[in-house]
Amino acid sequence: MARLVINENKKESTIEPEIYGHFSEHLGRCIYEGIYVGENPDIPNVNGMRSDVVQALKELKVPMLRWPGGCFADEYHWKDGIGPKEKRKKMVNTHWGGVVEDNSFGTHEYMELCRQIGCKTYINGNLGSGTVQEMSEWIEYMTFRGISPMADMRKENGHEEPWKVDFFGVGNENWGCGGNMTPEHYANEYRRYQTYVRNYDAENPVKKVCCGANVSDYFWTERVLKTAFDHGEHCHGFMDYLSLHYYVHPEGWDIKGSATDFDEETWYKTLNKALYMERLIERHGAIMDQYDPDKKIGMCVDEWGSWYTCEPGTNPGFLYQQNTVRDALIAGITLNIFNKHSDRVKIAALAQMVNVLQAVLLTEGNNMIKTPTYHVMHMYRHHQGAELLQSAVTGVDEIGIGEWKVPRITESVSMDKEGVITITMNNLSIEASEDVDISFTNSGYEQIEATIVSHVDMHAKNTFDNPEEVCEKAFMDYTVSEEGIRVKMPKNSVVAFRVKK
Numbered sequence: 450m451a452r453l454v455i456n457e458n459k460k461e462s463t464i465e466p467e468i469y470g471h472f473s474e475h476l477g478r479c480i481y482e483g484i485y486v487g488e489n490p491d492i493p494n495v496n497g498m499r500s501d502v503v504q505a506l507k508e509l510k511v512p513m514l515r516w517p518g519g520c521f522a523d524e525y526h527w528k529d530g531i532g533p534k535e536k537r538k539k540m541v542n543t544h545w546g547g548v549v550e551d552n553s554f555g556t557h558e559y560m561e562l563c564r565q566i567g568c569k570t571y572i573n574g575n576l577g578s579g580t581v582q583e584m585s586e587w588i589e590y591m592t593f594r595g596i597s598p599m600a601d602m603r604k605e606n607g608h609e610e611p612w613k614v615d616f617f618g619v620g621n622e623n624w625g626c627g628g629n630m631t632p633e634h635y636a637n638e639y640r641r642y643q644t645y646v647r648n649y650d651a652e653n654p655v656k657k658v659c660c661g662a663n664v665s666d667y668f669w670t671e672r673v674l675k676t677a678f679d680h681g682e683h684c685h686g687f688m689d690y691l692s693l694h695y696y697v698h699p700e701g702w703d704i705k706g707s708a709t710d711f712d713e714e715t716w717y718k719t720l721n722k723a724l725y726m727e728r729l730i731e732r733h734g735a736i737m738d739q740y741d742p743d744k745k746i747g748m749c750v751d752e753w754g755s756w757y758t759c760e761p762g763t764n765p766g767f768l769y770q771q772n773t774v775r776d777a778l779i780a781g782i783t784l785n786i787f788n789k790h791s792d793r794v795k796i797a798a799l800a801q802m803v804n805v806l807q808a809v810l811l812t813e814g815n816n817m818i819k820t821p822t823y824h825v826m827h828m829y830r831h832h833q834g835a836e837l838l839q840s841a842v843t844g845v846d847e848i849g850i851g852e853w854k855v856p857r858i859t860e861s862v863s864m865d866k867e868g869v870i871t872i873t874m875n876n877l878s879i880e881a882s883e884d885v886d887i888s889f890t891n892s893g894y895e896q897i898e899a900t901i902v903s904h905v906d907m908h909a910k911n912t913f914d915n916p917e918e919v920c921e922k923a924f925m926d927y928t929v930s931e932e933g934i935r936v937k938m939p940k941n942s943v944v945a946f947r948v949k950k
């Protein structure tokens with residue numbers, strides 16, 4: 450019998466809403482078709498944004514959206530994506546399928562999308578192949594209120610008021626697709642480029658994201674901080690976040706593995722790899738602690754999720770994959786880890802929002818379905834902005850096959866401003882349900898409700914013919930007593946409780 454002990458009196462750290470962020474890249478059918486349909490009369494839209502997709506994202510309470518890449522960002526020249534659409538330059542999307550990018554979705558369209566969703570903006574600048582001037586002018590174009598060449602150009606293009614840029618990435622994966630730089634070289638470039646990311650609006654400073662490591666490249670983290678960490682001699686806001694990218698590939702980077710056709714051992718292997726996120730956060734975090742013991746720089750895991758072999762018959766450059774109950778568990782596990790480390794992790798972005806990798810939404814023509822991952826993010830949305838509570842689970846043995854061991858249960862707990870407690874738990878077993886006894890420091894309850902995402906078949910997924918095979922349902926398999934809540938968690942399940950005391 451597992452035991453989850455919650456101390457409502459011990460608040461550990463604030464779970465920043467942006468931990469529940471998303472990522473939209475000019476990749477495959479993410480932007481075009483998945484989000485933006487221009488003037489297509491067959492798909493209901495507002496100013497080109499699909500109404501079904503925007504509605505689903507609003508229900509998810511998407512707090513922040515990263516754009517335009519990814520690897521695409523370091524080849525993107527923002528001036529190609531403004532002004533009359535018929536005059537916009539076309540380019541080849543060299544990273545993603547070699548398709549023609551007509552730039553019909555640019556800065557104005559991205560800002561309109563964020564307005565419709567009601568989320569914060571996170572723009573990733575081009576350091577790899579762009580100039581300092583280009584980056585500097587993009588910031589001026591977006592955020593300068595007065596008279597200036599770029600602000601005037603924005604006004605000519607139909608937007609009088611400046612926008613708010615909440616977060617700005619100074620390059621992406623500059624150790625790889627963003628220029629193949631050494632950490633020292635990038636860090637010096639970071640110092641230079643970020644200087645010209647000006648704060649034109651003192652009340653709404655642009656928060657800067659420095660490019661961090663790929664997976665376990667601790668050398669990168671150490672060297673970048675050694676060269677670019679601001680020891681206080683410069684103005685505030687030199688580096689607000691350091692990024693980290695980690696994807697789960699069941700069989701490794703080269704082979705990856707199928708999204709839907711996997712055996713029991715691969716289930717555990719995949720979840721074991723998802724759990725590796727915790728070690729990465731701890732080890733990179735320990736290096737950050739040496740420079741920044743007060744945790745002023747947030748860790749920004751702005752690319753995470755499962756990355757499988759793309760769906761058979763689809764363009765390999767488009768990274769389209771299905772999403773099963775296994776992905777629901779990957780999301781549940783990872784979000785619990787982020788919550789537990791919310792003293793350091795301040796931003797995260799699941800890759801990618803629609804039709805690419807571990808997407809929350811899939812589209813086909815004018816149809817849209819929600820994936821199992823969508824439903825988990827919907828259940829977890831209550832953690833956004835809440836205080837992480839001290840909690841620990843005991844009496845949980847390790848399960849798995851061969852070397853691929855995982856704990857049976859993972860969890861995290863938070864309390865929101867109204868005092869409502871959210872408990873999110875995962876049963877990672879594909880064999881057995883698990884009884885969990887939840888106890889609290891203080892007694893008494895006013896209201897308890899719970900929902901679940903689960904399926905007896907670990908391969909279960911949603912399709913356009915059967916869109917609700919795996920979805921969030923009311924969960925009733927628990928009893929309440931003076932001592933606490935006794936829960937029977939089905940195998941392959943993600944459960945969320947909302948407890949008002």
Ligand code: AHR
Nearest residue numbers: 518519520521621622800
């Ligand atoms: O998400 C797909 C790609 O993965 C991104 O463009 C890049 O940043 C990462 O390597």
